[in-house]
Amino acid sequence: MSYTTDLIKNVSIAGHGQTGKTTLFEGLLFAGGVIPRAETVESGKTVGDSTPEEIERKISIHAALAHVERKGKKINFFDTPGSSDFVGDVIPTFRASEFVVLAVDGRSGVQIETIKLWRNLDGREKPRGFIITKLDDERGNFQNTLEDIKEKFKITPIPVTIPMGSGASYQGVIDILNEKAYFLQGGAPEKEGAIPEEFAAAAAAAREALIEAAAEGDDDLMEKYLDQGALEAGEIRRGLVEALADHKIFPVFVAVAPKNSGLAPFLDFAADIAPGPANTQDVSMDAGGSRHEFPIDPAKPLAALVIKTTYDQFSGKLSWIKVIQGKLAAESEALNISENKKERIGKLYTCQGKKLEEIRELYAGDVGIISKSASLRTNDTLAEAAGTVNFLPLRLPEPVHSVAVNAAAKKDDDKLGEFLVRAAEEDLTFRYQYNGETHETVISGMGELQITIILDKIKANQKIEVETHIPRVAYRETITRKAGAEYTHKKQTGGHGQYGKVLLEIAPLPRGENYQFINAIFGGAIPKNYIPGVEKGVLEGMSAGTMAGYPVVDVEVKVVDGKYHPVDSSELAFKLAARNAFREAMRHASPTLLEPIMNLTVFVENKYLGDVMSDLSGKRGKIQGQSSVGGGIEEIKAQVPQAELLRYSIDLRSITSGTGSFSVEFDHYAPISGKIADDVIKAAQAFRVQEAED
Ligand SMILES: Nc1nc2c(ncn2[C@@H]2O[C@H](COP(=O)(O)OP(=O)(O)OP(=O)(O)O)[C@@H](O)[C@H]2O)c(=O)[nH]1
Numbered sequence: 276m277s278y279t280t281d282l283i284k285n286v287s288i289a290g291h292g293q294t295g296k297t298t299l300f301e302g303l304l305f306a307g308g309v310i311p312r313a314e315t316v317e318s319g320k321t322v323g324d325s326t327p328e329e330i331e332r333k334i335s336i337h338a339a340l341a342h343v344e345r346k347g348k349k350i351n352f353f354d355t356p357g358s359s360d361f362v363g364d365v366i367p368t369f370r371a372s373e374f375v376v377l378a379v380d381g382r383s384g385v386q387i388e389t390i391k392l393w394r395n396l397d398g399r400e401k402p403r404g405f406i407i408t409k410l411d412d413e414r415g416n417f418q419n420t421l422e423d424i425k426e427k428f429k430i431t432p433i434p435v436t437i438p439m440g441s442g443a444s445y446q447g448v449i450d451i452l453n454e455k456a457y458f459l460q461g462g463a464p465e466k467e468g469a470i471p472e473e474f475a476a477a478a479a480a481a482r483e484a485l486i487e488a489a490a491e492g493d494d495d496l497m498e499k500y501l502d503q504g505a506l507e508a509g510e511i512r513r514g515l516v517e518a519l520a521d522h523k524i525f526p527v528f529v530a531v532a533p534k535n536s537g538l539a540p541f542l543d544f545a546a547d548i549a550p551g552p553a554n555t556q557d558v559s560m561d562a563g564g565s566r567h568e569f570p571i572d573p574a575k576p577l578a579a580l581v582i583k584t585t586y587d588q589f590s591g592k593l594s595w596i597k598v599i600q601g602k603l604a605a606e607s608e609a610l611n612i613s614e615n616k617k618e619r620i621g622k623l624y625t626c627q628g629k630k631l632e633e634i635r636e637l638y639a640g641d642v643g644i645i646s647k648s649a650s651l652r653t654n655d656t657l658a659e660a661a662g663t664v665n666f667l668p669l670r671l672p673e674p675v676h677s678v679a680v681n682a683a684a685k686k687d688d689d690k691l692g693e694f695l696v697r698a699a700e701e702d703l704t705f706r707y708q709y710n711g712e713t714h715e716t717v718i719s720g721m722g723e724l725q726i727t728i729i730l731d732k733i734k735a736n737q738k739i740e741v742e743t744h745i746p747r748v749a750y751r752e753t754i755t756r757k758a759g760a761e762y763t764h765k766k767q768t769g770g771h772g773q774y775g776k777v778l779l780e781i782a783p784l785p786r787g788e789n790y791q792f793i794n795a796i797f798g799g800a801i802p803k804n805y806i807p808g809v810e811k812g813v814l815e816g817m818s819a820g821t822m823a824g825y826p827v828v829d830v831e832v833k834v835v836d837g838k839y840h841p842v843d844s845s846e847l848a849f850k851l852a853a854r855n856a857f858r859e860a861m862r863h864a865s866p867t868l869l870e871p872i873m874n875l876t877v878f879v880e881n882k883y884l885g886d887v888m889s890d891l892s893g894k895r896g897k898i899q900g901q902s903s904v905g906g907g908i909e910e911i912k913a914q915v916p917q918a919e920l921l922r923y924s925i926d927l928r929s930i931t932s933g934t935g936s937f938s939v940e941f942d943h944y945a946p947i948s949g950k951i952a953d954d955v956i957k958a959a960q961a962f963r964v965q966e967a968e969d
């Protein structure tokens with residue numbers, strides 16, 4: 276069945292790992308009548324965690340999509356992974372949703388991934404709320420969790436549902452908006468009833484706060500509320516809708532999904548109050564922070580964005596589509612704006628987890644699936660005609676963890692390559708690249724877990740053994756003083772001989788200037804037509820330095836003199852002479868090794884600040900700054916040699932018990948000497964010996 280824009284809601288469920296998102300998603304599908312019973316994550320049968328890797332590890336790795344029909348609305352829910360390694364599956368759901376609920380474990384309060392997601396949502400201006408879980412546990416505490424939310428995000432959370440009791444005496448929730456109670460019924464759907472006397476006062480206080488929040492939605496409502504101290508039901512609804520869309524309020528819900536509690540009032544809120552695609556826009560920001568927005572409007576010509584690509588064992592390639600304007604019809608044609616190419620749209624589906632349901636059309640605001648399109652890729656824009664829209668791509672973080680890989684058996688290299696292409700298509704935070712300089716295929720992602728899971732999948736599905744090692748660093752070589760050298764290439768072997776003599780002077784250039792070639796020949800000592808040969812030779816010499824065979828940079832090379840032979844000279848002879856002259860000159864120019872220095876940004880809870888700082892100084896890092904970013908999180912900026920950061924995601928994880936995060940980017944090359952340089956030279960020699968043996 277197809278739903279029109281005004282009847283659609285898109286809600287992403289996100290938050291720190293293990294806060295109960297998948298269990299909640301399962302509960303919502305059960306309470307919404309989609310599945311006959313709610314399974315546990317431990318059973319491996321939930322709708323949200325359905326892939327072999329999720330079932331095996333009992334954590335979410337991929338986003339899942341399913342929908343509930345409630346009060347005539349289609350509510351698309353996304354279950355997302357909590358581990359930061361899989362943030363590439365969270366971001367597309369943020370883009371596709373008009374409302375995000377952050378799950379917070381009622382025992383521990385707001386945890387670091389939730390704080391990071393909050394910052395991400397801030398940058399998207401996305402309406403959001405909280406769902407507090409696990410209050411049936413003895414350690415659960417509703418008030419403390421509310422306080423923690425208040426303090427960490429500097430906002431006033433507004434409870435829409437509150438718990439009745441906690442721990443063993445947890446009985447259910449009170450729906451403050453609709454003024455009724457929902458009682459636990461074991462595994463059966465919760466039962467509606469009157470608010471028990473003992474919770475009447477708490478409910479009344481919460482209702483007062485909710486009405487006051489609703490009044491914030493609109494100046495007229497605020498005036499009336501201040502005047503009369505009350506609002507009517509319709510006004511409360513309207514106020515909440517408006518205040519929420521304007522990010523003025525942050526609703527809070529309570530759910531104990533394993534006991535089917537708190538689900539019905541949340542579904543009602545999602546259907547009635549939560550922002551939906553109607554009257555909103557697709558908002559994205561470019562790298563410069565400029566805002567791009569397109570109204571979500573069914574009356575405009577078709578425009579849709581591919582938010583995700585998956586390969587399903589049974590259904591093949593699936594492209595997840597968010598329709599932003601117009602409507603997308605099955606068995607139709609559209610223009611792939613990103614590729615400037617006609618795209619044949621075959622069958623169209625909605626899905627309940629991995630179960631696909633064929634539909635005829637998808638209206639603006641809805642999310643669905645196109646199957647078996649070979650050419651569609653994540654971030655492609657589909658439109659009716661060119662020149663109207665081209666959506667900004669998803670804004671994903673850069674990979675921070677890299678591993679070099681090769682197939683254990685050389686014959687499997689191609690198969691490995693094919694799989695890596697596909698893995699990168701499915702997850703845009705996963706990259707692979709052949710590094711010609713270090714002769715390695717390097718795969719990178721957001722963390723060790725993500726990489727491990729991808730490698731395990733290769734092993735399981737492709738039956739390929741893959742070897743991994745720490746990637747080699749791309750060092751450079753340069754010189755520190757001027758030097759000159761001459762070289763004569765001369766060979767006399769029957770027939771034509773070879774002759775060329777070159778005199779070079781080399782001098783250091785400022786860092787980053789790479790290379791400059793100056794022809795300072797006067798009077799034709801080397802004829803003009805041989806000069807390109809000389810430059811080729813110099814470049815060959817620079818491609819592998821004399822210290823450890825790394826590329827040479829930041830050198831000025833001046834050809835000052837030479838000699839030629841009218842018969843035996845050739846471009847080749849001058850090339851060989853120049854290459855050798857360069858090498859000879861380099862040896863006399865006090866060469867040095869350069870290593871890449873990275874700009875590192877680390878986010879840590881302040882209790883780990885000291886440990887992270889001292890670890891960085893042990894890694895030859897230079898701290899450039901430190902500041903508090905709120906929520907008890909500190910940001911550290913430092914410059915650190917790349918060689919020290921090759922396993923930083925693992926190190927930081929162990930220092931901060933998995934709570935820290937970081938990003939890195941290349942900044943500049945800096946000289947190294949002493950033992951550090953000696954080790955690099957030794958390792959390079961060992962590597963060349965091994966390559967020669969292979
Ligand atoms: N007591 C109690 N346990 C819960 C509740 N919600 C979830 N759990 C349990 O918490 C564990 C983690 O639940 P999941 O639903 O897998 O959590 P998640 O947030 O999806 O985890 P990731 O996908 O790894 O981020 C499971 O054992 C659930 O049964 C709750 O409200 N009360």
Ligand SMILES: [Mg+2]
Binds near residue numbers: 323354356
């Ligand atoms: Mg999960």
